[in-house]
Amino acid sequence: MNDFYFASLPGIDHEELIWLDELTKKFDAETKQRFMILYQNRRRDPQVILITCLLGLVAVAGIHRFLTNQILMGLLYFFTGGLCLVGTIIDAINYRKLAWEYNKQASMDVAAMLGRFDRH
Template identity: 45%
Template sequence: MKPNLITMIPALEGEELVHLQSITRELSDEQLQSFIAVYNGKRRKTDDILIGCILGFVCVGGIQRFMVKQNGMGLLYLFTGGLCLIGTIVDLVNHKKLTFEYNQQMAREALAMVHSY
């Protein structure tokens, strides 16, 4: 277990930690530091996505989708009132999954950047 991941990435959750440990297992310490720096800049916290979902009820639907770079779905939610609030409710229930999928994609991008150096 690499303690750098736990101490260097704020609000890291269990499933995300396991995923990061598996993809960074073979990185050197220097590569790991680079990965952490890039990943920290790209990842989203679960609480931020939850707040975006709640704002979808009050302000504009689709904020959470724009936050995870799903611009097409964000526009759809924007113009349909969060798919008549049903999509916003589903996202509210599944906000952790939405965040984890986005963070997995950002981890792959960060890993590709580290390997390209």
């Protein structure tokens, strides 16, 4: 598999690219390809997080928190109008950090899952 394959992910930044390369450096080509397929399905594009966050300013608040598996925060935002819009505005500013935290955990989960299955 091409080393630039990770760069084709939408909205990927340099930090995430380095993280994925380091996380998968010991994987063989087949395992790396399986990692990429699984990670691509779980990964959240930062632009999607931003759009759903901005949607919370005019419609339903908290959708971006549900997308990042922060269910309780999503419910809190939903019932408080994004904490009276202040929380939603802060999240709109920090949308890349929200996406990065989710994506980092998703990548570790996928790598751990592949590690368990490849040992058999």
